Amino acid sequence: MEKSLNMNQIKMDTTLQSSLGAQYQSQSADERRSMRDHIRDLAIRNVISVTFVKADGTVREMKCTLNSQYLPPPKLEDASAKQSSTVAESVAKEITEDSTMRVFDIHAQAWRSFRFDRLLSTAVAAVE
Secondary structure, eight states: OOOOOOHHHHHHHHHHHTSHHHHHHHSOHHHHHHHHHHHHHHHHHSEEEEEEEOTTSOEEEEEEEOOTTTSOOOOHHHHTTTTTSOHHHHHHTTOOTTOEEEEEETTTTEEEEEEGGGEEEEEEOOOO
16 A cells, blocks of 8 residues: 655655755764754854754744853752753753754743754844
8 A cells, every 4th residue: 555645744855855954964973963063052152043844844943042141040959960060061961862952942931952853944043
């Protein structure tokens, strides 16, 4: 039996073929690490705009950061575990091998994540 593709899946596949995510997937492990580090460093110093394809196929733009100026204070149970490092440094170290980065969404005022292989664009964002 032939499997049919829905239109959202086709759109997502077409969008991802010409994106940063496609570049990311075609890079060597060292190049991928360098790209992750670059985006992480931008997020630590700035608010960045990240456009990516969500798991459901929709495109999302998110203004996010790891800059401590915009982050909420750590929860009490987290404070003792993170005495020697800032929240941003701890979160930045959480980039996993499956290439997901956790960031603070400044509009939603909540922690969110995105996958590097689904990135469409990144840029330093103006803070409103």
